[in-house]
Amino acid sequence: xxxxxxxxxxxxxxxxxxxxxxxxxxxxxxxxxxxxxxxxxxxxxxxxxxxxxxxxxxxxxxxxxxxxxxxxxxxxxxxxxxxxxxxxxxxxxxxxxxxxxxxxxxxxxxxxxxxxxxxxxxxxxxxxxxxxxxxxxxxxxxxxxxxxxxxxxxxxxxxxxxxxxxxxxxxxxxxxxxxxxxxxxxxxxxxxxxxxxxxxxxxxxxxxxxxxxxxxxxxxxxxxxxxx
Amino acid sequence: xxxxxxxxxxxxxxxxxxxxxxxxxxxxxxxxxxxxxxxxxxxxxxxxxxxxxxxxxxxxxxxxxxxxxxxxxxxxxxxxxxxxxxxxxxxxxxxxxxxxxxxxxxxxxxxxxxxxxxxxxxxxxxxxxxxxxxxxxxxxxxxxxxxxxxxxxxxxxxxxxxxxxxxxxxxxxxxxxxxxxxxxxxx
Numbered sequence: 001x002x003x004x005x006x007x008x009x010x011x012x013x014x015x016x017x018x019x020x021x022x023x024x025x026x027x028x029x030x031x032x033x034x035x036x037x038x039x040x041x042x043x044x045x046x047x048x049x050x051x052x053x054x055x056x057x058x059x060x061x062x063x064x065x066x067x068x069x070x071x072x073x074x075x076x077x078x079x080x081x082x083x084x085x086x087x088x089x090x091x092x093x094x095x096x097x098x099x100x101x102x103x104x105x106x107x108x109x110x111x112x113x114x115x116x117x118x119x120x121x122x123x124x125x126x127x128x129x130x131x132x133x134x135x136x137x138x139x140x141x142x143x144x145x146x147x148x149x150x151x152x153x154x155x156x157x158x159x160x161x162x163x164x165x166x167x168x169x170x171x172x173x174x175x176x177x178x179x180x181x182x183x184x185x186x187x188x189x190x191x192x193x194x195x196x197x198x199x200x201x202x203x204x205x206x207x208x209x210x211x212x213x214x215x216x217x218x219x220x221x222x223x224x225x226x227x228x
Numbered sequence: 229x230x231x232x233x234x235x236x237x238x239x240x241x242x243x244x245x246x247x248x249x250x251x252x253x254x255x256x257x258x259x260x261x262x263x264x265x266x267x268x269x270x271x272x273x274x275x276x277x278x279x280x281x282x283x284x285x286x287x288x289x290x291x292x293x294x295x296x297x298x299x300x301x302x303x304x305x306x307x308x309x310x311x312x313x314x315x316x317x318x319x320x321x322x323x324x325x326x327x328x329x330x331x332x333x334x335x336x337x338x339x340x341x342x343x344x345x346x347x348x349x350x351x352x353x354x355x356x357x358x359x360x361x362x363x364x365x366x367x368x369x370x371x372x373x374x375x376x377x378x379x380x381x382x383x384x385x386x387x388x389x390x391x392x393x394x395x396x397x398x399x400x401x402x403x404x405x406x407x408x409x410x411x412x413x414x415x
Contacts, residue, residue: 005413007413011369011379012368012369012379012383015379015380015383016383018380019380019383019384029414032414033413033414034415035413046369046379047379050378051378051379051380054378056380057378057380060380103267105230105267105268106268108267108365109269109366109370110365110366110367110370111367111369111370112367112369112370112373113369114369115367115368115369115370131413133409133410133413137368137383138362138367138368138369139397140365140366140367140368140370140397141367142400143397143400146400146401147397147400150397151365151397153397154365154397155364155365158263158266158363158364158365159263159266159267159364159365160263161267177409178400178406179406179409179410179413180406183406183407183409183410184410186407186410186411187410187411187414190411191414210387211384211387211388212383212384212387213368213382213383213384213386213387214387220403223402223403223404224403224407227403227404227407
């Protein structure tokens with residue numbers, strides 16, 4: 001048993017930091033965090049291995065790989081969690097997630113391995129008694145866990161089809177906790193870790209995250225600013 | 229291929245619009261494939277969406293037509309659409325797949341300076357369609373994998389679209405509560 005805790009990063013959150021040139025802030029956050037920043041092998045593939053093969057994104061991939069090398073990010077093996085155990089649970093989660101909603105043409109496949117692997121790792125850590133949260137910027141995985149009914153309504157409206165929900169499967173997703181890059185940036189702001197110290201820096205950073213893919217509305221950004 | 233009748237209608241509409249040089253109608257036709265692509269995630273439907281959107285972008289830019297190789301490329305595209313229409317009408321699944329592959333390849337196998345423009349347009353069309361699927365509720369990674377693009381490309385493109393973040397699927401927990409979770413985690 002360990003007294004440590006963990007933040008599990010999805011590729012979408014790492015990418016928001018990376019594309020905004022804010023990896024330094026992520027490193028600073030890690031320095032004050034009494035725990036580990038974890039990425040699964042599947043997330044490593046999406047955030048490092050795959051972009052490493054593309055000229056346009058190789059530099060970003062190298063920078064993120066550097067964070068694995070300096071142990072800002074660690075693999076789950078650092079907590080004694082085997083890749084094979086995560087893989088098995090990942091497949092279970094992906095299979096369940098992709099059959100929660102059924103339309104007229106069959107199951108609606110919503111998520112992929114990287115996203116499912118974050119859920120799998122979170123469950124494994126929880127079973128080990130390690131407090132953890134998932135940092136995910138893309139909206140579908142978060143909504144599947146937090147607001148599945150609203151997600152169903154949204155899909156029905158967007159896809160113009162009636163959707164049936166497997167309520168038993170929904171229950172598998174209800175115990176996860178999520179934050180986004182925007183909440184992490186808020187912590188960095190409150191703890192004085194930001195390189196830029198102007199009064200409007202927080203606003204600028206929250207919008208920068210939004211425009212690089214973090215699913216956050218303008219109202220939510222305003223609410224965060226009101227907490228300053 | 230799923231929704232064959234719909235795809236057939238779209239390809240026939242595209243063919244007629246190419247002849248008229250009507251890029252707006254072609255773009256509109258490509259958007260009609262999004263629902264089916266999101267629902268079925270059928271690679272052929274997705275391929276048609278990307279190809280047709282690419283064609284619309286090519287048709288609307290008059291300057292490409294002056295580049296060497298355009299006439300040959302135009303004929304190849306036109307013939308490719310014709311072949312695909314015929315194979316769908318004959319219910320020949322295998323041939324339809326082959327024709328779609330040929331059509332897609334003809335967009336990337338062009339010589340000279342036209343090649344780099346077309347490849348760029350094809351890439352942007354893939355990102356555009358990925359963004360549409362993400363808007364329709366599929367996850368970011370799912371969408372990127374379906375379209376063969378990176379999360380980096382999708383994240384920055386989708387981030388510019390208000391329709392993604394301003395129409396959330398319900399808020400879940402409050403903003404304040406989510407901040408509290410983050411702050412507590414950092415002790």
